[in-house]
Amino acid sequence: MNTQLTNLPIRVGVLGFGGLGQAAAKLLSSKGEMILVAAGDQKGYAYSTEGLNTQQCIQTYQSQGSVGYLEPFGTLSNSSIQDLIATGQPVDGYFLALPNLPNDFIPSVAQEFIKSGWRGVLVDAIKRTSAVEQLLSMKAELQAAGITYMSGCGATPGLLTAAAALAAQSYAEIHKVEITFGVGIANWEAYRATVREDIGHMPGYTVEKARAMTDAQVEALLDKTNGVLTLENMEHADDVMLEFAGICSRDRVTVGGIVDTRNPKKPLSTNVKVTGRTFEGKISTHTFTLGDETSMAANVCGPAFGYLKAGKQLHDRGIYGIFTAAEIMPQFVK
């Protein structure tokens, strides 16, 4: 059924109900074109055809540790994603607000969807180059399964990569794309996976090492830096996405930033600078800067659903496979 043509809201599932998953559910509650029908976390899932109540989901998750406790829509499960898909309940698209720990976790979730026979749109806000490469290599399987997968659709990669792709249009040749992000959050516990994955980029750390750290070890590390993580030359998928979209080779893309885990004020303004040469031979730089009042959650979840809507339009036209935020324009969700 083409929900867009029939004006029915797009039925959305949010997998992962931590910091970003809860923000995604809040954002959806003000939308008319999308409805939250499913939510899942590590210990359970909830489903309602009529739509889940965001506040009840968040309250249940925060007080009991899983949306699986939500009465009467919840189910407790240690394999919530597989079990939710197996219910066969209709969901048009899922936002994967899951940790990518280990670095092949989200690709393994994509495999579960492929195996299940479910057809629809999947959107991730994945960050590492090597993770996006794993997903890109699954293109033929996704196409055959009837899945339209939108990868790298958060803030960066995502919004900033798309802005770089747009800025590139003024130039005949792109010399460099420099992405610098500033993130301020009140406490690291609100975004555990995000902070762990960021630690994995620091000198002396790997994804596996960061994943294995206890909460006390994360806190001890943050104590040493006064809650601030400074990240340089990160392995970030903006590079492979811009290369894949034919904009520039990946070695011309750099990503770094500062994350303050103890202050919601951004430590610096998130921006992308795109330097290139015009057809007349002029060298110039376009800069796209995000407003400091916009939170990480707004800059990740907004684009994620914009890409879900764009993915749904592709899916309705029978276009399956994998696309990134550098190739497709997100659609504004009302």
Ligand SMILES: NC(=O)c1ccc[n+]([C@@H]2O[C@H](COP(=O)([O-])OP(=O)(O)OC[C@H]3O[C@@H](n4cnc5c(N)ncnc54)[C@H](O)[C@@H]3O)[C@@H](O)[C@H]2O)c1
């Ligand atoms: N692209 C971007 O701009 C951007 C920015 C920030 C965060 N992110 C990404 O968003 C993701 C989510 O981050 P967060 O800080 O909200 O995470 P979080 O730690 O706050 O929450 C993770 C959620 O996933 C659930 N989960 C974990 N394993 C699961 C499993 N096997 N099955 C089902 N649910 C499971 C947990 O129960 C929890 O609800 C991270 O991968 C992070 O890198 C992307």
